[in-house]
Amino acid sequence: MTIIKENITNELVPENYENFYDFYEDNYPADVAEFLSTLSEEVLLENIVNLSPAVLSEIIIFFDEDLQKEITTKISTFKLAEILSNMYNDDAADLLGVLRVGKIKEVLKLMKENKALELKELLEYDDESAGGRMTTEFIAFYADNSVSTVLNKIKDLMIEPEMIYYIYVISRKKELLGVLSVRQLLTAHRNEKLNDIMNKNVVKVDVNLDQEEVAKILSKYNLLAVPVINKHKQLVGIITVDDILDIIEEETTEDLFKMSGATSTYDIHGNFMEAVKKRIPWLFILLFGGLLSGSVIGRFEESLQSIAALAIFIPVLMDMGGNVGTQSLTIVVRGLATDELEVKHFFKHLFNEFKAGIVMALLIGGSLLLITFFWHNNIAIAFVVGFSMVTTMVTAVILGTSIPFIVDYFGVDPAVAAGPFITTLIDISGLFIYFTLATLLLERLT
Amino acid sequence: MTIIKENITNELVPENYENFYDFYEDNYPADVAEFLSTLSEEVLLENIVNLSPAVLSEIIIFFDEDLQKEITTKISTFKLAEILSNMYNDDAADLLGVLRVGKIKEVLKLMKENKALELKELLEYDDESAGGRMTTEFIAFYADNSVSTVLNKIKDLMIEPEMIYYIYVISRKKELLGVLSVRQLLTAHRNEKLNDIMNKNVVKVDVNLDQEEVAKILSKYNLLAVPVINKHKQLVGIITVDDILDIIEEETTEDLFKMSGATSTYDIHGNFMEAVKKRIPWLFILLFGGLLSGSVIGRFEESLQSIAALAIFIPVLMDMGGNVGTQSLTIVVRGLATDELEVKHFFKHLFNEFKAGIVMALLIGGSLLLITFFWHNNIAIAFVVGFSMVTTMVTAVILGTSIPFIVDYFGVDPAVAAGPFITTLIDISGLFIYFTLATLLLERLT
Numbered sequence: 001m002t003i004i005k006e007n008i009t010n011e012l013v014p015e016n017y018e019n020f021y022d023f024y025e026d027n028y029p030a031d032v033a034e035f036l037s038t039l040s041e042e043v044l045l046e047n048i049v050n051l052s053p054a055v056l057s058e059i060i061i062f063f064d065e066d067l068q069k070e071i072t073t074k075i076s077t078f079k080l081a082e083i084l085s086n087m088y089n090d091d092a093a094d095l096l097g098v099l100r101v102g103k104i105k106e107v108l109k110l111m112k113e114n115k116a117l118e119l120k121e122l123l124e125y126d127d128e129s130a131g132g133r134m135t136t137e138f139i140a141f142y143a144d145n146s147v148s149t150v151l152n153k154i155k156d157l158m159i160e161p162e163m164i165y166y167i168y169v170i171s172r173k174k175e176l177l178g179v180l181s182v183r184q185l186l187t188a189h190r191n192e193k194l195n196d197i198m199n200k201n202v203v204k205v206d207v208n209l210d211q212e213e214v215a216k217i218l219s220k221y222n223l224l225a226v227p228v229i230n231k232h233k234q235l236v237g238i239i240t241v242d243d244i245l246d247i248i249e250e251e252t253t254e255d256l257f258k259m260s261g262a263t264s265t266y267d268i269h270g271n272f273m274e275a276v277k278k279r280i281p282w283l284f285i286l287l288f289g290g291l292l293s294g295s296v297i298g299r300f301e302e303s304l305q306s307i308a309a310l311a312i313f314i315p316v317l318m319d320m321g322g323n324v325g326t327q328s329l330t331i332v333v334r335g336l337a338t339d340e341l342e343v344k345h346f347f348k349h350l351f352n353e354f355k356a357g358i359v360m361a362l363l364i365g366g367s368l369l370l371i372t373f374f375w376h377n378n379i380a381i382a383f384v385v386g387f388s389m390v391t392t393m394v395t396a397v398i399l400g401t402s403i404p405f406i407v408d409y410f411g412v413d414p415a416v417a418a419g420p421f422i423t424t425l426i427d428i429s430g431l432f433i434y435f436t437l438a439t440l441l442l443e444r445l446t
Numbered sequence: 447m448t449i450i451k452e453n454i455t456n457e458l459v460p461e462n463y464e465n466f467y468d469f470y471e472d473n474y475p476a477d478v479a480e481f482l483s484t485l486s487e488e489v490l491l492e493n494i495v496n497l498s499p500a501v502l503s504e505i506i507i508f509f510d511e512d513l514q515k516e517i518t519t520k521i522s523t524f525k526l527a528e529i530l531s532n533m534y535n536d537d538a539a540d541l542l543g544v545l546r547v548g549k550i551k552e553v554l555k556l557m558k559e560n561k562a563l564e565l566k567e568l569l570e571y572d573d574e575s576a577g578g579r580m581t582t583e584f585i586a587f588y589a590d591n592s593v594s595t596v597l598n599k600i601k602d603l604m605i606e607p608e609m610i611y612y613i614y615v616i617s618r619k620k621e622l623l624g625v626l627s628v629r630q631l632l633t634a635h636r637n638e639k640l641n642d643i644m645n646k647n648v649v650k651v652d653v654n655l656d657q658e659e660v661a662k663i664l665s666k667y668n669l670l671a672v673p674v675i676n677k678h679k680q681l682v683g684i685i686t687v688d689d690i691l692d693i694i695e696e697e698t699t700e701d702l703f704k705m706s707g708a709t710s711t712y713d714i715h716g717n718f719m720e721a722v723k724k725r726i727p728w729l730f731i732l733l734f735g736g737l738l739s740g741s742v743i744g745r746f747e748e749s750l751q752s753i754a755a756l757a758i759f760i761p762v763l764m765d766m767g768g769n770v771g772t773q774s775l776t777i778v779v780r781g782l783a784t785d786e787l788e789v790k791h792f793f794k795h796l797f798n799e800f801k802a803g804i805v806m807a808l809l810i811g812g813s814l815l816l817i818t819f820f821w822h823n824n825i826a827i828a829f830v831v832g833f834s835m836v837t838t839m840v841t842a843v844i845l846g847t848s849i850p851f852i853v854d855y856f857g858v859d860p861a862v863a864a865g866p867f868i869t870t871l872i873d874i875s876g877l878f879i880y881f882t883l884a885t886l887l888l889e890r891l892t
Contacts, residue, residue: 026647027647028647028649028667030666030667030668151632154629154632182628183600186597186600187600201472201473201474203474218691219688219691219692219695220476221474221476222476222688223688224670224687224688241670241687241688241691242665242668242669242670242687244691245664245665245687245690245691245694246665248691248694248695249665249694249784252698252780253780253784256702256776256780257776257777257780259776260769260772260773260775260776260777261769261772261773262773268777268781268786268787268795268798269786269791269794269795269798272798272799272801272802272805273802273805275798275799275802276802276805276806276809279770279773279802279806280806280809280810282769283766283769283770283806283810284810284813286765286766286769287762287766287810287813287814289765290761290762290763290764290765290766291762291817293761293762293765294757294758294759294760294761294762295758297757297758297760297761298755298758301754301755301758302754304750304754304757305751305754308747308748308750308751308754309744309747311740311743311750311757311760312740312741312743312744312747313740314740314743314757314760314761315736315739315740315743315760315764315873315877316733316736316737316739316740317736318736318761318764318765319732319735319736319739319764319869319870319873320729320732320733320736322768322869323706323707323728323729323732323869324725324729326706326707327706327707327708327725329706330702330703330705330706331703331706331714334698334699334702334703335714338695338699340714340715341714345715349714349715352714352718352721353718353721355718356718356719356721356722356725359718359719359722360722360725360726360729363722363726364726364729364730364733367730367733368733371737423765423768423769424765427761427765431761
């Protein structure tokens with residue numbers, strides 16, 4: 001199959017195998033890469049340069065970017081060109097993306113002109129657009145080809161995608177006209193023209209469409225691949241469903257990181273200062289938010305001085321408001337991300353959340369009232385605490401539901417507005433209600 | 447194509463179309479269903495019974511469960527059997543799942559024995575297992591078949607899956623032996639036996655495997671479909687990648703709901719009491735957590751009485767601790783879900799987070815110290831607040847990182863342990879440090 005040089009140490013081979021070649025033959029590239037990733041970086045880098053380009057081209061895509069960078073600096077430009085030539089264009093473009101600009105040019109010069117040109121074009125698209133995600137390896141035939149011609153050509157093609165997703169039908173100007181499944185081709189009469197048997201209603205995406213939208217389209221129509229067209233309606237690539245799985249994973253991680261108050265995703269195995277940089281901005285905003293909430297308490301210092309016990313209920317009010325608000329918020333952010341919620345649902349959903357909020361607030365507020373009464377033996381303080389809890393929770397539900405809708409309406413990612421911001425708003429309103437009520441009823445409380 | 451009865455009112459047709467038939471012909475079933483979903487339920491239910499079984503079988507899977515339930519009660523058992531006969535078995539089993547048990551039996555009696563039997567079997571598997579997700583429509587041939595036999599058979603099969611994912615090779619006892627791609631079949635010599643050209647190293651899943659694990663396997667090996675085998679190693683079904691997209695969406699939503707403190711997912715368009723039921727348990731736990739945090743403050747009532755201003759810094763300490771802890775937690779929960787983090791990474795990741803935590807705590811704590819000093823003109827109070835912030839944040843990072851790892855180690859879903867629990871722990875430790883320090887330095891503070 002592929003030639004593997006002899007000078008691979010035993011460290012690159014799991015215990016139950018005699019040599020790397022047997023190990024490689026018996027296992028999927030993803031598993032081989034997984035085993036190699038468990039080795040120390042030193043051992044790995046020392047040995048990996050001895051693997052053949054064919055083997056490397058199969059496993060390198062499974063390593064993370066940092067490791068890819070390390071490996072590519074250990075490998076000659078010539079070998080790198082050979083590795084890239086063995087890879088699908090979308091994977092090759094991704095690997096090229098980790099190299100220095102100077103090195104990219106060197107490597108492309110050593111490759112076949114055709115492939116180098118395609119890769120150069122792919123590198124120009126935005127990483128997170130359809131163009132940045134697509135591969136240029138697809139099967140397309142002209143509309144006036146006959147079924148038998150196509151079947152014969154497919155058989156003859158040797159450097160072909162392993163899996164034939166769909167067969168695209170194009171005009172002589174490369175405009176996308178239709179699509180066929182392999183089954184349609186196999187079951188059609190041999191003399192028919194593609195034009196007569198193709199489906200003309202093709203789901204397609206523009207080369208500049210955001211990857212998240214591409215994922216939604218594939219998912220909605222249950223497609224295995226979607227064709228990508230440029231502004232001249234020409235077919236320039238396809239995006240396959242396995243890339244969509246990666247996109248969905250990336251986008252979900254990004255949403256989660258943003259919701260917890262990081263500005264964007266970062267490599268969790270990377271340098272810790274990267275984490276600090278991504279997380280500190282929101283923390284500073286929250287610092288001022290927290291001080292603002294505190295200044296609400298400051299306004300009521302006199303009340304606190306006469307009844308210090310009031311402070312005891314600050315945590316429970318803040319926790320419950322924050323949590324119930326986060327629940328409402330999470331539901332909207334997720335609903336908007338999966339298209340289960342849209343702007344038109346706003347009032348209906350808000351009303352539903354409002355009703356749920358009232359019930360939950362009465363249950364929790366009522367319990368708190370009873371607990372406080374038996375704990376502190378003071379009906380007035382129990383009333384103040386219980387009533388504050390009800391209003392805080394209802395406010396929290398309303399804010400948690402409305403704000404992501406509003407933010408989304410103005411075209412901002414609702415995941416960003418989440419957590420920190422809303423927490424501060426809820427804290428301020430909750431504490432204000434609590435201390436105002438307490439101050440009004442001060443005489444009865446003491 | 448399909449016969450559509452004439453008595454469909456114009457309400458079921460978008461403005462730019464003359465009749466439903468044209469509309470249906472021009473658009474994808476997902477789009478037709480999307481349009482129908484925008485209509486009032488009344489209009490929809492009144493008209494949908496008049497659509498032909500062929501049309502209904504294509505669009506009904508795109509409606510949500512509640513609407514499916516409503517529709518199925520309006521349709522005769524006979525028509526329902528016809529609709530189900532037109533559907534893929536996995537979709538048909540899902541639709542049967544919304545019916546009453548009695549009605550399921552009635553409908554199955556009206557269907558072909560073969561199909562009814564397959565559906566009955568599918569209904570027995572756990573909804574979230576490989577068996578509950580698989581379809582029984584796949585292409586499998588015996589290992590001693592020749593390539594030309596297989597190619598001819600594929601051409602003759604009429605009730606065949608639209609897309610041929612892979613061709614599976616089985617023994618006479620139906621044991622899974624190998625797999626072939628369509629391309630391998632098309633490029634092989636006609637006289638060869640499948641046994642000689644197939645890949646014997648097949649990625650497969652057990653019928654009882656959890657759907658989340660199935661999704662990870664398809665994603666890891668970039669497969670379009672994975673075969674499902676029973677305990678006798680017999681091929682019983684396949685799970686295709688479009689179902690995997692649905693699984694990933696479901697599982698992510700479930701994780702998010704759990705992280706925000708709901709016991710499980712629920713229908714956000716459904717009855718609001720459902721939301722209350724799913725969200726109230728954690729809220730009650732949090733209520734006691736909040737009261738516990740408050741009781742820490744209660745222990746220091748005397749200190750508060752002498753300096754009421756101490757209460758001003760409760761919100762900022764709680765907010766910052768909660769937020770930085772949630773950041774650490776989210777990273778671990780997501781990392782464990784995507785397999786980017788594993789138990790073996792625990793100490794390395796904890797150390798990394800610890801370093802990031804120290805830097806962030808010093809930056810925020812230092813800023814708070816300065817702000818407090820200039821605000822209150824008291825170096826002792828500034829020191830207490832600043833130092834408490836540093837220790838609270840570092841504690842938060844350690845707890846937020848460790849707890850999900852520990853919970854995961856004991857086989858519990860780390861998303862559950864999230865938010866509420868950790869928040870309470872962080873609050874208690876933070877408030878305790880703050881008030882202890884303040885009490886110790888009380889003389890200097892006043």
